[in-house]
Amino acid sequence: MALASGVRFAARALLRPWALLRGTTLGRTEPAAGGGGDGARRFGSQRVLVEPDAASGVAVMKLRNPPVNALSLELLTELVISLEKLENDKTFRGVILTSDCPRVFCAGLDLTEICGRNPAHCAEYWKAMQELWLRTYLSSLVLVAAINGACPAGGCIIALSCDCRVLADNPKYRIGLNETLLGIIAPFWLKDTYVNTIGHRASEQALQLGSLFPPAEALQVGLVDQVVPEDQVQSTALSEMARWLAVPDHARQLTKNMMRKATADRLLRQRDADTQNFVSFVCRDSIQKSLQAYLEKLRQRKG
Numbered sequence: 001m002a003l004a005s006g007v008r009f010a011a012r013a014l015l016r017p018w019a020l021l022r023g024t025t026l027g028r029t030e031p032a033a034g035g036g037g038d039g040a041r042r043f044g045s046q047r048v049l050v051e052p053d054a055a056s057g058v059a060v061m062k063l064r065n066p067p068v069n070a071l072s073l074e075l076l077t078e079l080v081i082s083l084e085k086l087e088n089d090k091t092f093r094g095v096i097l098t099s100d101c102p103r104v105f106c107a108g109l110d111l112t113e114i115c116g117r118n119p120a121h122c123a124e125y126w127k128a129m130q131e132l133w134l135r136t137y138l139s140s141l142v143l144v145a146a147i148n149g150a151c152p153a154g155g156c157i158i159a160l161s162c163d164c165r166v167l168a169d170n171p172k173y174r175i176g177l178n179e180t181l182l183g184i185i186a187p188f189w190l191k192d193t194y195v196n197t198i199g200h201r202a203s204e205q206a207l208q209l210g211s212l213f214p215p216a217e218a219l220q221v222g223l224v225d226q227v228v229p230e231d232q233v234q235s236t237a238l239s240e241m242a243r244w245l246a247v248p249d250h251a252r253q254l255t256k257n258m259m260r261k262a263t264a265d266r267l268l269r270q271r272d273a274d275t276q277n278f279v280s281f282v283c284r285d286s287i288q289k290s291l292q293a294y295l296e297k298l299r300q301r302k303g
């Protein structure tokens, strides 16, 4: 698909991932615990563990950037590269995205990437965030989010860009876009993704209030598709995957593209402007102060 290859090219050019990943272990392949043949070998990088199952065509991709899977520039880059690797391998038709960190799926943007940083760094970081969203939102693979922990803001972006979301039934595992509570604003493409998922009125309310939904409410509003006991998240994600993979790939992929292309194109058309907006907004003194205060509050909450 021309769009997909354009995005791929942009990822390489913008992120220079190989340079960024120098010194990491991306591409390392090792046998999975108890594993045997190729179908059981896992690969990945320092922050993304990939457990491929060639027989089923499904890979489990685990975020492992402790303690909370904050989306550092490195994690964003490694996620994009791992996904690209699976997309380029015709063996794979689906990916289950989950967390390797206890109690947290993903804490969202790594606030240290945008606090006290210069505009050039913030721009590079935001482009990486855009890239991850474009790559996941338009992926030709079936993506199922197995949400086994808290899922605020950027974590919710990842979940929203999947085709299906399964959330563990734990009242501490809240999900939603809480940007306003940090004094920042969700970009239009994230707003669009929210609207596409839960509708306009629910998004209007949830975005302004910065709502983080506990599981039952997340299910009710349509933010997740299933809420199940914690120990059943993985098996339910696999059952969901089987349901999606029962559909012929070409028909499902063309339909996905038809449903999502306009939303993605809107960002592709104004990517630079979106980056400039983000950078000029977060670099304002007042926004830096409120981000610093939020980070400080998180740090003090401990213990």
Ligand SMILES: CC/C=C\CC(=O)SCCNC(=O)CCNC(=O)[C@H](O)C(C)(C)COP(=O)(O)OP(=O)(O)OC[C@H]1O[C@@H](n2cnc3c(N)ncnc32)[C@H](O)[C@@H]1OP(=O)(O)O
Pocket (backbone or CB within 6 Å): 067, 068, 070, 103, 104, 106, 107, 108, 109, 110, 111, 112, 150, 152, 153, 154, 155, 178, 179, 182, 184, 185, 186, 187, 295, 298, 299, 300, 301, 302
């Ligand atoms: C612009 C639009 C796009 C996206 C916007 C965003 O994504 S902004 C980020 C929004 N994220 C949040 O508001 C989540 C903040 N974190 C939390 O609420 C909790 O950390 C969480 C995820 C519920 C986990 O709680 P837990 O009690 O398990 O961990 P704790 O709070 O003690 O955190 C451990 C250390 O991680 C640091 N940390 C947490 N979140 C972030 C983050 N987003 N960025 C950077 N660092 C983060 C936290 O400060 C602790 O650090 P430490 O030095 O160990 O004290």
